[in-house]
Structures are given as C-alpha cells and as structure tokens.
Amino acid sequence: MADDYQPPALPSPFTHTKPAPILLAQGAEAHVYKTVSLDPSIPAALKIRPSKPYRHPILDRKLTRQRIIQEARCLVKLVREGVKVPAVLALDWEGQGGDEAGWGGAWLMMEWIEGPVVRVVLEKWEAWMKVNRSSLDATRISQEEARVRGLIRRMGSAIAGLHKAGVVHGDLTTSNLMLRTEQVEGETLSMDGEVVLIDFGLASQSTQDEDRAVDLYVLERAIGSTHPLSEPFFEELLIGYKEGNKGATSTLRRLEDVRLRGRKRSMLG
Numbered sequence: 188m189a190d191d192y193q194p195p196a197l198p199s200p201f202t203h204t205k206p207a208p209i210l211l212a213q214g215a216e217a218h219v220y221k222t223v224s225l226d227p228s229i230p231a232a233l234k235i236r237p238s239k240p241y242r243h244p245i246l247d248r249k250l251t252r253q254r255i256i257q258e259a260r261c262l263v264k265l266v267r268e269g270v271k272v273p274a275v276l277a278l279d280w281e282g283q284g285g286d287e288a289g290w291g292g293a294w295l296m297m298e299w300i301e302g303p304v305v306r307v308v309l310e311k312w313e314a315w316m317k318v319n320r321s322s323l324d325a326t327r328i329s330q331e332e333a334r335v336r337g338l339i340r341r342m343g344s345a346i347a348g349l350h351k352a353g354v355v356h357g358d359l360t361t362s363n364l365m366l367r368t369e370q371v372e373g374e375t376l377s378m379d380g381e382v383v384l385i386d387f388g389l390a391s392q393s394t395q396d397e398d399r400a401v402d403l404y405v406l407e408r409a410i411g412s413t414h415p416l417s418e419p420f421f422e423e424l425l426i427g428y429k430e431g432n433k434g435a436t437s438t439l440r441r442l443e444d445v446r447l448r449g450r451k452r453s454m455l456g
C-alpha cells in the first residue's frame with residue numbers, strides 16, 4: 188500500500204474532535220480509530236464502515252447499514268448477557284451526509300479495550316521462546332508453557348460464554364480476541380487479564396452445533412497458521428470451552444466432523 192494513503196473523511200461528528208482520532212487499523216471493510224467519548228478522558232474505539240463507491244448508492248447504504256446494526260445488536264445483547272465484549276457507546280447508520288452527496292458510511296463507537304490483541308501476545312511470546320529456549324531449564328520452560336496454556340484456556344471459556352448467549356462469531360482469529368491487561372515496557376510479557384471478544388461484523392445468532400464447531404475450527408486453523416509454537420496447546424481451548432459450557436459435548440463431536448471435512452478438502456487441494 189502506498190505511503191501517502193489517505194483514509195476516507197471522518198464522519199462529521201468527529202472532524203472537530205480534539206485530539207483528532209488516531210487510525211489504528213484499516214481492513215477491507217472497516218477503519219478503526221482510537222478517539223474519545225463525550226468526556227475527553229474517556230477513550231473509545233470508533234469503527235467506520237466507509238461507503239463503497241463502486242456499489243449502487245442505495246444498495247451500498249442498505250448493506251452498510253445492515254452490517255453496522257447487526258454488529259451493534261450483537262454487542263448490546265452480549266453485554267447484557269455478561270459476555271466480555273466492548274459496550275456500545277453510540278451509533279449512526281446513516282453516517283455522514285445523510286441524503287446529500289458525500290455519504291461517508293456508517294459508524295459505531297464503543298468502549299475502549301486497553302490491551303493487546305492475542306495475536307500480538309502470542310507472536311511476542313513465540314519470538315522470545317525461539318531466542319531463549321536453549322538457555323532455559325525444563326522447569327522454566329514448563330512454567331512458560333503453562334502461561335500460554337492458561338491464556339488459551341481462557342480464550343476457550345470466553346468463546347463458550349459467547350456461544351451460550353446464542354451468538355456465533357463468524358471470524359474467530361487471534362486478532363479478534365483482546366487481552367485486557369497493561370503491558371509494562373521492559374517487564375515480562377503479561378498473559379494475565381480478561382479475554383475480550385471483538386469484531387462482530389460477521390457474527391450471527393445461532394445455537395447450531397455446526398455453526399459453533401465451525402467457529403472453533405476457524406480459530407484452530409488460524410492458530411495453526413499464525414502461532415506454530417502455541418498450536419500444540421489448542422487442546423486447552425477445548426478444555427476451557429467445556430468448562431464454560433456444560434452442553435459442549437455435541438459441539439465438540441461436531442468439531443471432529445468439521446475437521447475431517449477440512450482435511451478431505453485440503454487433500455483434494
């Protein structure tokens with residue numbers, strides 16, 4: 188991507204925000220900014236779904252609106268059910284401009300989660316392990332592995348809570364799980380703290396074992412490809428999942444089928 192990339196204009200309520208919102212992430216679908224809520228001391232995350240100029244304007248507005256409302260609806264429901272997700276602070280599905288030209292998409296402002304995404308935590312840990320493993324004794328290595336196991340287990344119980352609330356995520360990766368924790372520069376990488384689920388843009392309401400098993404499978408594959416040293420601990424995720432959801436047996440049985448289908452597909456190329 189070119190260095191002079193210019194993100195789409197901010198929706199009008201945020202053009203005068205001081206300090207100006209900081210762009211954190213730009214996906215194909217959304218831009219996420221760090222900003223402040225009504226009170227400048229309250230940080231907030233702002234997710235903007237820009238309009239897509241190549242789509243017919245009426246269709247574009249309809250799809251963008253559906254996505255953002257869907258995401259907000261899931262978050263509101265999950266907060267109410269006590270699942271750890273960011274609370275919704277504000278929402279505008281008409282976005283900037285309304286009916287006039289310059290429609291800028293829809294936006295969702297939510298609670299700011301302080302801490303890294305799990306992807307970063309595991310990447311840092313794996314990099315550190317690669318360098319230091321040979322100088323560590325067996326006790327220390329198992330202590331280190333226990334920290335990762337603990338984190339992965341908590342990820343499993345967070346997902347169990349989500350599924351029990353009747354929602355499947357649709358895009359579970361280690362980038363869509365955050366760890367609410369303070370990382371102090373120069374100190375040991377913290378793996379303590381609460382696992383918070385984010386990014387419900389592809390979530391849906393479902394209690395089907397198939398959908399739940401696919402959620403777990405997608406995450407298993409994501410961990411396998413991005414975190415090779417942590418992959419052997421995936422079983423912990425399923426232990427955490429079972430602890431958090433007593434009725435998990437049928438979902439886990441289904442996961443076996445989903446895995447088998449996945450293997451067949453990759454054998455066929």
Ligand SMILES: Nc1ncnc2c1ncn2[C@@H]1O[C@H](COP(=O)(O)OP(=O)(O)OP(=O)(O)O)[C@@H](O)[C@H]1O
Pocket residue numbers: 211212213214215216217218219232234273297298299300301304358362363385386387388389
């Ligand atoms: N509530 C939040 N608090 C802090 N950081 C957040 C929050 N929500 C998102 N982020 C940061 O922004 C990144 C992107 O957010 P998110 O995953 O929701 O968007 P996306 O993947 O671009 O969206 P989509 O897949 O719906 O198009 C996250 O990986 C995380 O680093």
Ligand SMILES: [Mg+2]
Pocket residue numbers: 362363386
């Ligand atoms: Mg994401």
